[in-house]
Amino acid sequence: MADTLFVKLNDGHTMPQLGLGVWKASVEEARAASLAAINAGYRSIDTATIYGNEEGIGQAVRDSSVPREQLFITTKLWNDAHLEPRKALETSLRKLKLDAVDLYLIHWPAPRKGDYVKAWRGLIELRKAGLTRSIGVSNFHQVHLKRLIDETGVTPVLNQIELHPMLQQRELHAWGTQHSIQTESWSPLAQGGQGVFEQPVIRGLARKYGKTPAQIVIRWHLDQGLVVIPKSVTPARIVENAQVFDFRLEKDELAEIGLLDIGKRLGPDPEIFS
Numbered sequence: 001m002a003d004t005l006f007v008k009l010n011d012g013h014t015m016p017q018l019g020l021g022v023w024k025a026s027v028e029e030a031r032a033a034s035l036a037a038i039n040a041g042y043r044s045i046d047t048a049t050i051y052g053n054e055e056g057i058g059q060a061v062r063d064s065s066v067p068r069e070q071l072f073i074t075t076k077l078w079n080d081a082h083l084e085p086r087k088a089l090e091t092s093l094r095k096l097k098l099d100a101v102d103l104y105l106i107h108w109p110a111p112r113k114g115d116y117v118k119a120w121r122g123l124i125e126l127r128k129a130g131l132t133r134s135i136g137v138s139n140f141h142q143v144h145l146k147r148l149i150d151e152t153g154v155t156p157v158l159n160q161i162e163l164h165p166m167l168q169q170r171e172l173h174a175w176g177t178q179h180s181i182q183t184e185s186w187s188p189l190a191q192g193g194q195g196v197f198e199q200p201v202i203r204g205l206a207r208k209y210g211k212t213p214a215q216i217v218i219r220w221h222l223d224q225g226l227v228v229i230p231k232s233v234t235p236a237r238i239v240e241n242a243q244v245f246d247f248r249l250e251k252d253e254l255a256e257i258g259l260l261d262i263g264k265r266l267g268p269d270p271e272i273f274s
């Protein structure tokens with residue numbers, strides 16, 4: 001992978017713009033995929049408590065020849081632990097066998113439970129304690145983000161949200177940018193299906209640039225300044241998904257992909273999910 005790009009977060013730290021997602025991978029699959037990714041040049045891996053595979057990520061970090069400080073590990077606080085984030089992160093760190101993660105996220109706001117501001121105060125303490133370098137959120141809408149900022153004065157570095165050509169989240173992305181919150185795309189490939197790869201505009205651009213449809217979609221995320229974490233446990237695809245740093249899409253091509261937005265969610269609605 002040539003020239004991994006980095007983004008600067010609002011707390012001064014940097015983060016690779018491309019990472020590996022490992023949702024639905026077993027411990028062993030996650031270990032093997034993470035190691036394959038690191039060998040292919042990835043420096044960032046996105047896991048979560050609820051994925052049940054943190055042990056595999058930790059093993060890959062230990063097995064790889066890349067120094068720990070060059071790797072960026074994200075994990076997430078599950079919805080049942082908003083009131084005890086310290087215990088949750090300590091459990092994750094034990095599984096990862098790491099002293100600290102690079103980024104800890106509140107996985108969902110679960111607004112019906114009403115505890116996400118308390119969880120955020122907990123994450124602020126965890127950062128102070130050095131158990132995570134940066135803190136952020138996932139699946140937060142403007143209203144949830146605004147509450148965190150207004151009530152604690154601490155702005156998340158990043159919001160990881162469902163974002164792909166069929167659900168482009170332009171308003172939330174723009175709002176985040178205005179408030180120095182980096183947007184990160186989950187399910188960036190629309191989970192590999194849903195017809196995105198067959199869209200004529202994607203196929204046409206794949207032909208033009210000599211790239212695969214997946215690479216065009218990943219480049220579309222990068223060219224909009226999004227952090228992107230495509231998932232694969234297949235070594236050839238892991239390599240393919242990282243071969244995206246030798247071309248750029250033109251403005252009008254980004255706009256054409258923009259027309260594929262139909263507001264289609266593949267995951268739950270954050271307002272009601274708990």
Ligand code: NAD
Pocket residue numbers: 020021022023024046047107138139160161185186187188189190191192193212214215229230231232237240241267
């Ligand atoms: P994705 O959009 O990354 O799609 C992954 C699927 O696409 C793979 O399983 C495979 O079937 C296919 N694929 C991958 N590379 C391909 C290629 N080169 N060509 C053709 N098909 C290819 O889906 P995802 O796993 O849902 O999302 C990515 C990551 O985002 C997850 O693994 C996880 O880390 C994160 N995530 C976070 C949340 C959250 O609530 N914060 C929710 C879902 C996912």
